[in-house]
Amino acid sequence: MSEWSREALVERVHAILRDEILTASGGFSPRSNLVESGLDSLAVTQLLLSIEESTGVWVDESLLTPENLRTSETLAELVFEQLKSG
Amino acid sequence: MAAPAPADRIPLTGADCFLRAFDAEVARWNGASHLSQLVLRLGPGFDPRRLRELVRDAAAAQPILRAPVRRRFGVGAPGYELAAAARRPAPPVEVHEAAGEPGAWPELFARRMNERRSLRRGELLRFDAVRYAGGAAGTDLALTWQHLLLDGSGSERFVRWLDACARGDARLETLPDPGELGPGPAPTRPLGERGAAARRWQAWLEGFAANAPRSFAGPRRRTRQDLAWDLLTLGEEASARVVAEAGRRAGFLTPMLYYLALAIRAHHAVARARGLDPGSYLVPLPVNVRARGGEGAIFRTHVSLIWFQALPGEVEDLDALVASLKAQRLAAIKSGQIENGGDAMDFARFAPARLYAHLARRAFAGELCSFFFAFTGEFLGGLERFLGAEIRNGFHVAPAPPSPGSCLALSLRGGRLNATHLWQRGVFSDAERARLREQLVADLGGGA
Numbered sequence: 001m002s003e004w005s006r007e008a009l010v011e012r013v014h015a016i017l018r019d020e021i022l023t024a025s026g027g028f029s030p031r032s033n034l035v036e037s038g039l040d041s042l043a044v045t046q047l048l049l050s051i052e053e054s055t056g057v058w059v060d061e062s063l064l065t066p067e068n069l070r071t072s073e074t075l076a077e078l079v080f081e082q083l084k085s086g
Numbered sequence: 087m088a089a090p091a092p093a094d095r096i097p098l099t100g101a102d103c104f105l106r107a108f109d110a111e112v113a114r115w116n117g118a119s120h121l122s123q124l125v126l127r128l129g130p131g132f133d134p135r136r137l138r139e140l141v142r143d144a145a146a147a148q149p150i151l152r153a154p155v156r157r158r159f160g161v162g163a164p165g166y167e168l169a170a171a172a173r174r175p176a177p178p179v180e181v182h183e184a185a186g187e188p189g190a191w192p193e194l195f196a197r198r199m200n201e202r203r204s205l206r207r208g209e210l211l212r213f214d215a216v217r218y219a220g221g222a223a224g225t226d227l228a229l230t231w232q233h234l235l236l237d238g239s240g241s242e243r244f245v246r247w248l249d250a251c252a253r254g255d256a257r258l259e260t261l262p263d264p265g266e267l268g269p270g271p272a273p274t275r276p277l278g279e280r281g282a283a284a285r286r287w288q289a290w291l292e293g294f295a296a297n298a299p300r301s302f303a304g305p306r307r308r309t310r311q312d313l314a315w316d317l318l319t320l321g322e323e324a325s326a327r328v329v330a331e332a333g334r335r336a337g338f339l340t341p342m343l344y345y346l347a348l349a350i351r352a353h354h355a356v357a358r359a360r361g362l363d364p365g366s367y368l369v370p371l372p373v374n375v376r377a378r379g380g381e382g383a384i385f386r387t388h389v390s391l392i393w394f395q396a397l398p399g400e401v402e403d404l405d406a407l408v409a410s411l412k413a414q415r416l417a418a419i420k421s422g423q424i425e426n427g428g429d430a431m432d433f434a435r436f437a438p439a440r441l442y443a444h445l446a447r448r449a450f451a452g453e454l455c456s457f458f459f460a461f462t463g464e465f466l467g468g469l470e471r472f473l474g475a476e477i478r479n480g481f482h483v484a485p486a487p488p489s490p491g492s493c494l495a496l497s498l499r500g501g502r503l504n505a506t507h508l509w510q511r512g513v514f515s516d517a518e519r520a521r522l523r524e525q526l527v528a529d530l531g532g533g534a
Contacts, residue, residue: 022379025158038378061337061412069339073187 006080013079014072016050017062019043030072057082090367094169095158096150096267098234100431101387104233106155106164107434107442109205110299111306112487114440118311119203123483125195125226127188131478132225134215136473138179140252143214145176147258150235150267150385152177155205163435174208182216187223192216195228196314199483199508203232210235225475233485237387238462239374243481244384260383271377275429277533283422283428290423291447294395299368302356303450303491303513312511315483317504318523320530325503328530331401335408342461343411346371348529349405349459349494354401355525356518367396367456373424390427393417393455404529458486458493464506466498481506488513494526503530 004012009022014030021043022028026036044064052058060084068078098106109120144150149171157164182194194214203209211231218224229241236244243262243502250256273280320328332341350367357364370391376382394414400407418424434442447454465480481504486493491510495501506524507518 014339028379038380040374040378042373042375042419042424043378044339045416049420061339061416063339064336064339 004080004083007078009055009076009080010073012054013047013051013076016047016054017072017076020050021047030076032071034069034071034075039069047075051079055079078084087152089325090361091453093386094167096153096166096168097269098164098343098384098435099270099386099388100428100433100435101389102234103164103435103437103439104431105387106205106440106441108487109232110439111443112257112310112311113202115306115308116311116488116518117202118200119205120233120485120487121199121201121203121230122236122238122241122485123128123195123199123231124229124245125191125481125483126228126245126472126477127479128225128227128472129478130222130224132215132217132221132227132475133475134179134181134217134225135222135509136228136252137213137215137248140248140473141179142176144248144251144258146169148261148385151210152208153210154208155210155234169206171355174191177211177213179213179215180245182214183220184216184218186218186227188218191315191317192226195226195230195483197316198228198230199313199485200311205232209517224478227472228391236373237389237391238372238460238482238484239376239382240384240387241463242466243382246466246469247384248471252473252533254299263383266385270286273429273432280429285427286421287423287426287430288445290418290421291425292365294368294393294397295449297366297395298450299395299453299456300365301453301456301490301492302353302360302362303489303510306447306454306487306489309488309512311488313486313488313508314511315506315508316523317481317506318526319471319479319505320503324531325498325501327505329498331531335405336412340412340415343415344408345461345496346411346459347407349457349496350396350407351529352405352494352522352526353457353469353492354398356514356522359518359521364398364456366398367394367401368450369394369457369459370455372460375424376430376448379484390424391433392424454487454490455490457490459485460495461495462495462497465499479504483508486510 009031018028022038048059061081068074112118112120149168150166152174153166153168153171155164156167171342196463214228216226253260332344336344370393372389373392375390394411400410480499481497482495483506484493484495486508488510491513493508495506
């Protein structure tokens with residue numbers, strides 16, 4: 001079982017986006033809309049690579065949908081499910 | 087830390103210099119320039135005098151629009167000489183009258199792509215408006231520019247910004263990204279690391295030479311640039327099907343890989359008909375590297391390149407081809423080639439333009455690539471009118487030198503897919519262009 005909790009994943013995904021990918025302003029929260037914050041295809045791939053580095057899990061891009069890419073929270077939920085399924 | 091840019095000079099970015107090298111090459115070998123075009127089909131109500139005034143005022147407020155591009159004393163990185171811009175005329179806005187209704191696209195627009203425009207004299211962009219029935223039946227408008235003052239995304243931002251200024255929602259003196267004309271962010275890696283990254287990028291490119299590509303035009307040759315272009319526009323229903331298919335096959339974030347696969351297959355159809363062994367299909371894909379989350383820069387080029395290669399045997403199975411392109415994209419990003427490309431282009435700012443173009447061609451026996459390709463997504467999304475006139479359609483005509491002599495650019499406007507094929511006359515016969523189009527239409531579900 002992974003050591004990652006849902007909450008820790010949300011925080012990690014949010015931190016990667018805020019500090020490394022989007023270099024977002026103070027108003028950027030785990031519930032901010034990612035596309036409106038500037039997320040594009042290149043940023044998503046860079047994000048997935050950072051998540052893999054942190055968690056060891058590669059989230060296949062084909063699993064991404066507009067719904068699970070809406071916010072840091074929804075994306076972290078997808079990663080959490082991937083971690084659970086091993 | 088990088089020194090602040092002198093107020094009278096704006097340095098070219100690495101990507102700018104990459105493109106300046108191609109402009110120099112096209113000037114030397116083909117008597118033309120490396121130009122791009124943005125084309126709008128407008129409804130009635132367009133006032134070209136208003137555009138002329140707006141462009142004149144914009145050039146006064148933003149001298150980069152007419153600044154000579156030079157390398158001072160022949161050394162160092164080239165830049166826009168703002169102090170000299172005041173002596174240059176404002177970019178031209180020419181009006182041409184036509185009878186009847188808009189139909190085929192004006193031949194004039196293709197001719198503009200073949201003119202020699204001097205960077206050293208600050209001849210950086212122009213507008214041409216073709217008015218039908220004095221404008222009552224609509225206007226076709228072309229913005230033609232040196233493909234370094236703006237990149238494709240920048241050209242849309244420029245049009246959007248002009249319109250916002252005309253409506254009073256923005257000011258000509260203030261760019262959406264206030265820092266965009268500065269020196270840019272300081273490098274995040276030490277010089278030695280950047281040098282190593284640039285060499286990795288070069289080695290990556292040279293690795294493609296094992297299956298060296300062969301364009302339809304063949305290696306560079308001394309020939310007059312004589313480009314022309316065709317437009318294919320799908321209806322809304324057909325476009326919706328294609329967009330869904332692109333998302334299903336390539337992922338909703340990377341539909342460009344589906345369109346790239348179709349572009350490769352369209353060119354492959356011509357190669358087969360000609361009995362040509364292309365070696366491989368090698369195609370660069372521009373990647374927007376603007377900082378995310380802000381308004382984004384209008385001027386200068388903010389791109390890196392990912393190169394894709396497909397062997398002829400991989401082209402028949404569309405799903406396998408898309409899967410290969412997806413894997414190549416991921417590998418390129420994972421190995422840092424986008425950043426490496428940025429470093430390589432940054433280093434080349436200090437190299438003579440000719441040397442730069444030579445390096446780019448050296449690995450492939452005089453070829454640059456198989457053809458050029460771009461997918462730019464939604465074209466001017468959300469902008470329904472330009473200077474008061476309805477935008478009925480709009481698209482990009484991306485540049486290509488006479489070698490490789492072919493460029494396919496796709497985008498969406500108002501729910502319709504546009505595919506612009508630019509080619510050098512003589513590179514394709516009429517039957518071959520028809521074959522290319524036929525394959526593209528078939529792969530797009532026959533919806534043209």
